[in-house]
Amino acid sequence: MATEELYLKDSYIKEFEAKVTKVNGNEVILDKTAFYPGGGGLENDVGKLIKNNGETINVKEVKRQGDEIAHVIEGGELREGDNVKGVIDWDRRYKMMRLHTASHVMAAVAYSQFNALITGGHISPEYAKDDFNLENKDLIPQIVEKANEILSKGIEVKVYFLPREEALKIPGIVKLAERNPPSIPIWRIVEIPGIDIQADGGPHVKNTSEVGKIRIIKIENRGKNRKRVYYTVES
Known part of the structure; x- marks a missing residue:
């Protein structure tokens, strides 16, 4: 399933709600994202994903994989179907x-x-x-x-x-x-x-x-x- 790219219509979205659609090791695919995956000379966004229980997982890299956006995480674990809140490092x-x-x-x-x-x-x-x-x-x-x-x-x-x-x-x-x-x-x-x-x-x-x-x-x-x-x- 293609990731909906929220930043294309609104570059000012700092936080968003999403669902995990796929997990491959430390790479997580969401149904939608405001994290920019890099490209056109710009570096990718970083930030964090917050689980419903309050656990925070760092997003250290974001990259495009076909029509999906992969979020490379560290310091936690996510499973398919999990709901998360994405928070972008806005100053960056x-x-x-x-x-x-x-x-x-x-x-x-x-x-x-x-x-x-x-x-x-x-x-x-x-x-x-x-x-x-x-x-x-x-x-x-x-x-x-x-x-x-x-x-x-x-x-x-x-x-x-x-x-x-x-x-x-x-x-x-x-x-x-x-x-x-x-x-x-x-x-x-x-x-x-x-x-x-x-x-x-x-x-x-x-x-x-x-x-x-x-x-x-x-x-x-x-x-x-x-x-x-x-x-x-x-x-």
């Missing part, structure tokens, strides 16, 4: 949401101003890194400055779903170099009106004002057309 998740939305705005600026695409990236709670196919690394501070200007405007971040055929008609819907458009029939779209629109499956903040300010940690030259920026966000 929210920092990654802020960084994720920041990365979308930076990607939009790089694409619109310099026709540059992201060739790789990673988001952890502490910082994010993005690789751009740029020749000049001096352009990156300009991208960040413009992104911060946009973030400060307090623009609503919209999430909705479109059929694949309709989504493919939108220019720049996939802004990752060498990334093939998803083959699934329904796409999840994340739009910052007037700034960016992308097919995306990860959690985001509801408004750009929540991101704060992007601060560059360092910039690296990774080759002729590959410049890497490490950055974080500050309130």
